[in-house]
Amino acid sequence: MATTKTDPKLALTANGAKKSKLSEGLTRDQLIQAYRFIYTSRRIDDREILLKRQQKIYFQMSGAGHEGIGVAAGLALKPGYDWFYPYYRDRALCLALGVKPYDMFLQGVGAANDPSSGGRQMPSHWSYPELHIVTQSSPTGSQILQAVGCAEAGRYLARHPKAAEVPASATGDYRRFKNVSFQGDEVTYVSLGDGTSSEGEFWEAMNAAALGKLPVVFCVEDNGYAISVPVEVQTAGGSISRLVSGFPNFHFEEVDGTDPVASYAAFQRATRYCREGHGPAFVHAHVIRPYSHSLSDDERLYRPDAERERDSQRDPVTRTQMFLLREGILDEKGINQLEKEVEAELQIAVDQALEALPPAPESIMNFVYSPDLDPASSVFDTPAAVAELPADGKKPAGKTMADLITTTLRDEMKRDERIVIFGEDVADCSREEYLKRKLVKGKGGVFKLTFGLQAEFGNDRVFNAPLAEAAIVGRATGMATRGLKPVVEIQFFDYIWPAMMQIRDELSVIRWRSNNGFSCPVVIRVAIGGYLTGGAIYHSQCGESVFTHIPGLRVVFPSNSQDAAGLLRTAIRCDDPVLFLEHKRLYRESFGRAAYPGPDYMVPFGKAKIVQPGTDLTVITYGAVVPRALQAAQKLEREQGVRVELIDLRCLNPFDWDTIAASVAKTNRALVAYEDTLSWGYGAEIAARIADKLFDQLDAPVRRVAAKDVFVAYQPILEDAILPQPNDLFLAMKELSEY
Numbered sequence: 234m235a236t237t238k239t240d241p242k243l244a245l246t247a248n249g250a251k252k253s254k255l256s257e258g259l260t261r262d263q264l265i266q267a268y269r270f271i272y273t274s275r276r277i278d279d280r281e282i283l284l285k286r287q288q289k290i291y292f293q294m295s296g297a298g299h300e301g302i303g304v305a306a307g308l309a310l311k312p313g314y315d316w317f318y319p320y321y322r323d324r325a326l327c328l329a330l331g332v333k334p335y336d337m338f339l340q341g342v343g344a345a346n347d348p349s350s351g352g353r354q355m356p357s358h359w360s361y362p363e364l365h366i367v368t369q370s371s372p373t374g375s376q377i378l379q380a381v382g383c384a385e386a387g388r389y390l391a392r393h394p395k396a397a398e399v400p401a402s403a404t405g406d407y408r409r410f411k412n413v414s415f416q417g418d419e420v421t422y423v424s425l426g427d428g429t430s431s432e433g434e435f436w437e438a439m440n441a442a443a444l445g446k447l448p449v450v451f452c453v454e455d456n457g458y459a460i461s462v463p464v465e466v467q468t469a470g471g472s473i474s475r476l477v478s479g480f481p482n483f484h485f486e487e488v489d490g491t492d493p494v495a496s497y498a499a500f501q502r503a504t505r506y507c508r509e510g511h512g513p514a515f516v517h518a519h520v521i522r523p524y525s526h527s528l529s530d531d532e533r534l535y536r537p538d539a540e541r542e543r544d545s546q547r548d549p550v551t552r553t554q555m556f557l558l559r560e561g562i563l564d565e566k567g568i569n570q571l572e573k574e575v576e577a578e579l580q581i582a583v584d585q586a587l588e589a590l591p592p593a594p595e596s597i598m599n600f601v602y603s604p605d606l607d608p609a610s611s612v613f614d615t616p617a618a619v620a621e622l623p624a625d626g627k628k629p630a631g632k633t634m635a636d637l638i639t640t641t642l643r644d645e646m647k648r649d650e651r652i653v654i655f656g657e658d659v660a661d662c663s664r665e666e667y668l669k670r671k672l673v674k675g676k677g678g679v680f681k682l683t684f685g686l687q688a689e690f691g692n693d694r695v696f697n698a699p700l701a702e703a704a705i706v707g708r709a710t711g712m713a714t715r716g717l718k719p720v721v722e723i724q725f726f727d728y729i730w731p732a733m734m735q736i737r738d739e740l741s742v743i744r745w746r747s748n749n750g751f752s753c754p755v756v757i758r759v760a761i762g763g764y765l766t767g768g769a770i771y772h773s774q775c776g777e778s779v780f781t782h783i784p785g786l787r788v789v790f791p792s793n794s795q796d797a798a799g800l801l802r803t804a805i806r807c808d809d810p811v812l813f814l815e816h817k818r819l820y821r822e823s824f825g826r827a828a829y830p831g832p833d834y835m836v837p838f839g840k841a842k843i844v845q846p847g848t849d850l851t852v853i854t855y856g857a858v859v860p861r862a863l864q865a866a867q868k869l870e871r872e873q874g875v876r877v878e879l880i881d882l883r884c885l886n887p888f889d890w891d892t893i894a895a896s897v898a899k900t901n902r903a904l905v906a907y908e909d910t911l912s913w914g915y916g917a918e919i920a921a922r923i924a925d926k927l928f929d930q931l932d933a934p935v936r937r938v939a940a941k942d943v944f945v946a947y948q949p950i951l952e953d954a955i956l957p958q959p960n961d962l963f964l965a966m967k968e969l970s971e972y
């Protein structure tokens with residue numbers, strides 16, 4: 234694709250150039266309005282800096298120098314129609330899209346009625362649902378993959394308009410709480426700084442957008458620095474335009490971003506290309522950063538005066554002002570009048586914001602999870618269908634966990650057209666014609682759990698993703714923000730870590746940080762665990778406590794087929810993000826096989842199952858330790874007459890404290906057993922709670938059995954020594970019962 238370059242030297246200062254050319258289709262009123270936004274943006278920054286010095290606000294992040302490109306994007310795109318993933322220097326963009334200065338000052342004071350976050354996020358972290366400005370965070374670049382997912386959702390909904398409808402019978406269904414809207418020619422805007430283009434997620438997003446020919450406008454606001462690091466140290470060759478120029482399907486623009494008119498023209502071309510469905514666009518805007526990185530930074534420490542002086546010649550405020558004067562659009566009196574009006578408006582806004590009430594401390598837990606749909610509620614407690622006996626009267630063979638997960642996915646996909654499945658290798662065959670011509674059978678995941686789903690539902694509902702875990706979760710998050718229900722797969726738990734930023738800093742916290750303005754109830758299915766004889770370090774890990782430590786994320790870990798079906802259905806229909814952990818060793822185990830419990834069977838979250846009742850000792854466990862603990866408990870009863878009450882937690886967040894407490898009150902002894910490494914593991918929290926809350930009931934110390942504090946080794950003899958075995962469980966149970 235061709236790159237359009239605007240020579241910075243020609244823009245705005247080009248004396249004698251024709252007015253119509255300079256205005257690039259912008260009317261006189263729009264040009265005046267553009268200056269008003271630019272000037273307002275700068276003056277809000279100045280006001281905030283003052284307020285910060287007076288300790289009336291707690292943080293300041295300026296958009297100074299970036300106003301030209303921001304206002305241009307705001308004029309070229311449509312609020313409430315297109316979608317926006319801006320970054321912290323996009324104050325002028327937000328003003329142009331309709332955010333009021335008062336709302337910006339409410340961010341600064343951390344007011345309860347700050348529409349972005351209700352005092353939860355720093356200022357300049359924009360979030361305005363009606364305008365389609367999606368909540369942003371502080372990690373540089375974590376918005377980019379979500380923007381790609383957002384664009385994918387728009388296109389999916391345009392192709393599947395019925396998916397947006399909410400069925401009348403949708404009780405206990407996240408769809409009731411999502412207003413889904415889409416436009417056939419919508420565009421998603423995402424911006425970032427020059428430094429942020431070094432993040433891997435940026436490249437994953439560029440690749441995904443190019444692959445999908447998605448209508449995303451990437452805007453790199455290049456002020457030449459990332460805090461103190463200059464662009465030539467950040468970006469090989471010093472030009473991001475040069476580096477990305479090989480991406481196919483893109484339209485490229487490189488422009489002087491301090492010039493709103495040239496920037497507007499660039500955005501007009503870029504958005505036209507996207508709206509017409511040709512693919513994504515890339516706008517590289519050269520801007521300046523006159524106010525240092527932030528108030529905590531003094532750029533004079535690393536930038537000499539001469540360099541800073543050179544930048545100031547291109548200040549968008551003065552340049553736009555000079556442009557209006559030179560073109561006869563406003564005279565000096567008109568400029569003064571406009572600036573006076575802005576000052577008066579800002580004064581009122583500041584005065585009002587300083588009076589605004591702070592949020593109530595009691596509100597801190599609001600919106601960690603959906604306020605509308607509680608997956609622990611009885612709505613999700615439905616009976617299993619009774620399987621009909623075949624004519625010969627013989628009980629049919631039970632289905633494996635793998636079988637029932639596949640069947641549940643299939644039934645949910647039939648019921649809900651918003652479900653899309655993607656991940657590494659999950660499709661039957663990306664080259665669809667091979668399937669159609671019956672040349673191949675299809676793969677459907679390395680464990681084959683998604684086998685047949687692409688063939689049945691089509692490749693826009695089940696598809697392979699590039700090998701990039703952050704992209705899988707980030708794109709899913711963007712899609713879910715728009716109302717889709719992505720059920721994505723991370724092939725092995727051991728490879729979830731590239732997605733950790735997206736899970737920890739985005740997926741789980743979007744609802745809370747936007748004060749319920751946005752939500753993204755994604756399901757992430759992950760194959761986890763060891764006991765594989767040969768899985769070794771990178772195919773056998775557990776580590777669930779890392780995720781149960783994250784507020785806002787539900788974590789589920791079934792031990793048998795029927796629970797897996799019921800819990801997966803709850804995960805899909807609920808309104809919170811869910812990490813659904815599937816133990817590889819249990820996929821095809823003979824333990825816990827069952828008949829399919831039917832297309833409506835659900836198990837509520839946070840309800841444990843008593844695998845075996847007992848009176849002498851409580852064993853609390855989950856996952857692949859359940860069958861091992863059962864074996865040990867049965868042996869203990871046979872040999873010693875000790876009756877163990879075995880609790881399978883099934884769901885780790887929330888977890889069933891009531892069942893644990895009732896059992897320990899009865900047995901007065903507790904053992905917590907888990908496959909993860911012992912120290913700081915999930916069971917450590919359960920043991921601490923029992924010791925804390927049930928101290929008076931205990932006749933013995935709370936014990937734990939878990940893996941050794943080391944990685945899982947390849948050689949089976951070592952693996953056996955590392956992971957908790959039935960005999961370890963037996964010995965611990967025996968010792969505790971004798972205490």
Ligand SMILES: Cc1ncc(C[n+]2csc(CCOP(=O)(O)OP(=O)(O)O)c2C)c(N)n1
Pocket residue numbers: 322371372373425426427428429430454456458459460522526
């Ligand atoms: C993932 C991550 N790493 C580091 C930081 C700290 N940080 C905040 S802004 C910034 C520099 C960003 O530079 P650039 O992308 O060029 O944007 P600019 O501020 O220059 O507009 C850094 C390192 C962060 N917020 N997130």
Ligand SMILES: [Mg+2]
Pocket residue numbers: 426427428454455456457458459460
């Ligand atoms: Mg920068």
